[in-house]
Amino acid sequence: MNIECTVNGRSVSLAGEPMDRLLDLLRWQLSLTGTKEGCGEGECGACTVLMDGAPVVSCLVPLMQCAGRSIETVEGVAMGPQREFLERFVALGGVQCGACTPGVVVTACALLRSNPKPTREEAARALAGNLCRCTGYEGILRAVCDEEPRP
Amino acid sequence: MTAALSPRSLAEALRWFGDEPSSKLVAGCTDLMVADTLRRSEMPRVIDLLSVPGLADVHDTGAFLEMGATATFAALGQNAVIRQCFPALSDAARAVGGWQIQARATIGGNIANASPAGDSPPVLLALDATVVAASTAGEREIPYDQFHVAYRKTALRPGELVRAVRLPWPVPGSRQAFRKVGTRAAQAISKIAVAMSVRIEAGRIVEARIGAGSVAATPIRLRAAETAAIANAVSEALATAVGKAAASEVRPIDDVRSTAEYRSFALERVARRLVLELGGLS
Numbered sequence: 001m002n003i004e005c006t007v008n009g010r011s012v013s014l015a016g017e018p019m020d021r022l023l024d025l026l027r028w029q030l031s032l033t034g035t036k037e038g039c040g041e042g043e044c045g046a047c048t049v050l051m052d053g054a055p056v057v058s059c060l061v062p063l064m065q066c067a068g069r070s071i072e073t074v075e076g077v078a079m080g081p082q083r084e085f086l087e088r089f090v091a092l093g094g095v096q097c098g099a100c101t102p103g104v105v106v107t108a109c110a111l112l113r114s115n116p117k118p119t120r121e122e123a124a125r126a127l128a129g130n131l132c133r134c135t136g137y138e139g140i141l142r143a144v145c146d147e148e149p150r151p
Numbered sequence: 152m153t154a155a156l157s158p159r160s161l162a163e164a165l166r167w168f169g170d171e172p173s174s175k176l177v178a179g180c181t182d183l184m185v186a187d188t189l190r191r192s193e194m195p196r197v198i199d200l201l202s203v204p205g206l207a208d209v210h211d212t213g214a215f216l217e218m219g220a221t222a223t224f225a226a227l228g229q230n231a232v233i234r235q236c237f238p239a240l241s242d243a244a245r246a247v248g249g250w251q252i253q254a255r256a257t258i259g260g261n262i263a264n265a266s267p268a269g270d271s272p273p274v275l276l277a278l279d280a281t282v283v284a285a286s287t288a289g290e291r292e293i294p295y296d297q298f299h300v301a302y303r304k305t306a307l308r309p310g311e312l313v314r315a316v317r318l319p320w321p322v323p324g325s326r327q328a329f330r331k332v333g334t335r336a337a338q339a340i341s342k343i344a345v346a347m348s349v350r351i352e353a354g355r356i357v358e359a360r361i362g363a364g365s366v367a368a369t370p371i372r373l374r375a376a377e378t379a380a381i382a383n384a385v386s387e388a389l390a391t392a393v394g395k396a397a398a399s400e401v402r403p404i405d406d407v408r409s410t411a412e413y414r415s416f417a418l419e420r421v422a423r424r425l426v427l428e429l430g431g432l433s
Contacts, residue, residue, distance in 0.1 A: 001155055017152070017153055018153045018154075018155030018197055019153055019184075019194060019197065021184070041185040042181055042184070042185055042251070042252060045249065045251060045338075048251055051254075054225070054250075054254040055250050055251045055254060056254050056255050057251045057252070059184070060180050060181050060184040060185065060255065061180065061184075061255070062177070062180055062184065062197075064155040064157065064197065064199055065177075065180070065199060065201060067157070107250065107251070110250075125337075126250055127249075128249040128250070128336065128337030128338065129250050129251045129337060129338055130249070131338070
């Protein structure tokens, strides 16, 4: 089947089987390889993208449900107004191995759009579906909550 | 090749499903896309319920709160009326997966999928829910405690789908709570989950419903524990008795998430604690 949707603000056409994963279509048809596959079963959040503004795991979204929807990937989110957050994220040690980073950035940007000054608790709750095994979340949460760097 | 159908009305969905009851109904796909990774391309006919207008509506019918089948856990968890009147459901909705899963997973999918480990079933049992099942023959109501008939089997007939779930409004004096035990707070399938609803009059429990998940082949009501609770004054001793009754009436299994022994132990303790909490003793 062929469907039309919007990816990072541009109208695109995607082709495949109805139950093909959005994750694969983004990576292989649109070459948007910023979205990574982690577990492939909705547990880790590495493949998070925004669908009509809400974070979803693209490994669990079938092509047939993307028709007419607006998708934003890490490439689109990174070019948006969250530039300052991304700089903080890097400066405060939000990135270590990088495997979870695109998903964390997408979820964090979704949170910051609706809640520009989240508390630690709100940030931790929003990011509960993004597993990071390196940072202990300290740098990530500091960046999301716009806290001072650790002395 | 898969035929993909996106019905534009409930009537259309029911007609297409009735024509071919072996069709796969999909909504949030949060379980289906995992379970069927290798067989996804072999599904002959898929009907997408997310395309049915109005099927996600949550509204007050007078006697009930009615939640459309495709209402997501994000929508339920953010709903102010649910927060106020059905806090156990609100808590369960916020305990499903993480933000990404809550944004997609639906109440109808959670019960039709019929996993014994789902988070909403114990709550729906404790809150005396009714399933509104629809087919081309019309609608019928199925009391939720009769919905799960065997492991992964529901009372739905061929060509019949979950159209909505209804909850009776809470009566004065009733209290409810939900507790999930898992490896971590988010993104963990439950080791056990328990929901309890009690009505207390003059310090005495006059009505009790307890639902539990991951302790049997289906989500179940803990009838022995309910019987132990009813007509008694809330006390430490009563809470202990309810916990023991709960643990003795289930036959959990060992699996990747937990052991039968731990599940019985945790169920006893959680049931005990919920009696104390709802009874105002902790």
